Amino acid sequence: MLLPGLLYFLIYKYAPMWGVLIAFQDYQPFLGFFGSKWVGLKHFETFFTDASFWMLFKNTFILAVYNIVFFFPLPIIISLMLNEVRKEAFKRVVQTLIYIPHFVSWVVVVGISFLFFSTEGGIVNSMLTSVGHEPVKFLLSADWFRTMITSQVMWKETGWGTIIFLAALAGVDPGLYEAARIDGAGRWRQMWHITLPAIRSTIIVLLILRIGHFLDSGFEQIFLMVNPMNRNVGEVFDTYVYSTGISQGKFSYSTAVGMFKSVVGLVLVIVANRLAKRLGEDGIY
Structure with missing residues (x-):
């Protein structure tokens, strides 16, 4: 049963790690990994x-903090709100509706943003101009x-x-809530x-994993949204590696940039995990 998962990680995660060698070479494709100059x-x-290093670092860092x-x-917050819903049918409908955007590609998401916020025919700017406001160049x-x-x-x-948090909430003993209600605790106290x-513990683990991807801003979304007018705040490590x-x-050179991101992510995970353990949590290892 472990074999498919092990093969996946070996083929798609560990085998490509040999590629980091070219960060220490003047890599020439026709010479290969071992023929290129170190x-x-x-x-x-x-x-x-x-x-451009500090500009890239600043832009990536600010977007990471925003996230x-x-x-x-x-x-x-959404998981806690859904956990309080008692009508299962309504709860399932809401869950389905908020899950759907995950399966929409970034190309479609950016396209929707253009439809809403474009200065030429955008829904939001059309509403603003209808009330006498000047169009705002959101994009x-x-x-x-x-x-x-x-x-x-x-x-x-x-x-x-919300999926992981709802799964964690499903494992809470209902008897704890009953005991709290008997003691007079309201919804907020519960x-x-x-x-x-x-x-x-679930929140801490996911936060540590999120910190590990602190400098990963997401190439596709940023690449589609960046233009010459906002490049000074939109250019990040991911788009820089592509360009x-x-x-x-x-x-x-681009492999060296990518490796820098990975090393920073590893250091942040180790620091966050140690901090979590000092605060009495289990951490991720």
């Missing part, structure tokens, strides 16, 4: 001294870019994120003293 940390030094602060708590404005990106993530992934402690590695053929 240059050590040259590409890392070039990246860290590049004028942690605004997106991560949302599935927890071209650097000030609105991060808000748009975070809002899209919240709309698309919040419902899917949620604070029973529901939240019951899913605390340098694929468009310009700097395979070794």
Whole structure:
């Protein structure tokens, strides 16, 4: 039973890790991994001294903080709200409706955003002009870019994120709620003293895993939303890797950038896990 899962990780996760070798080479495809010239940390030094490094780091960091602060708590809040719904039919309908956006591709999500927020025929700007307000350039404005990106993530992934929390809530002993009601605890007291402690370990584990992807802003969404007017706040490590590695053929350099992201993610996971253990939680290992 373990074999399919092991094969998946071996083929798609561990085998490709040999590719990080080219971060330390001047990789030439026709020479291969072992025929290309070794240059050590040259590409890392070039990246860290590049004028765009701090711009990329700042943009990626701010988007990551937005996701942690605004997106991560949302599935927890929605799960707690759904847990309080007593009509199963209504609960299932709501769950289905909020799950659906997860299966919509980012191309479609960005297309919907264009339909709503475009200055030419966009629904939102049409409403603004109908009441005498000037059109707002949501899609071209650097000030609105991060808000748009975070809002899209919240709309698309919040419902899917509730699955794990609802599963954790399903395992809470109903007797605890009955005992709390007998003692006079209301809904808020039950949620604070029973529901939240019951899913605390799940929240901590998912937060640690989320921190591990702190610098992963998501290539497809950012790539589709970035344009010359908002590039100064929208260019992140993921899009930079594409533009340098694929468009310009700097395979070794872009691999070094990707490896930097991975190392930062690993360090953040280790730090967050140790902090969680010091606070009395189990962590992920």
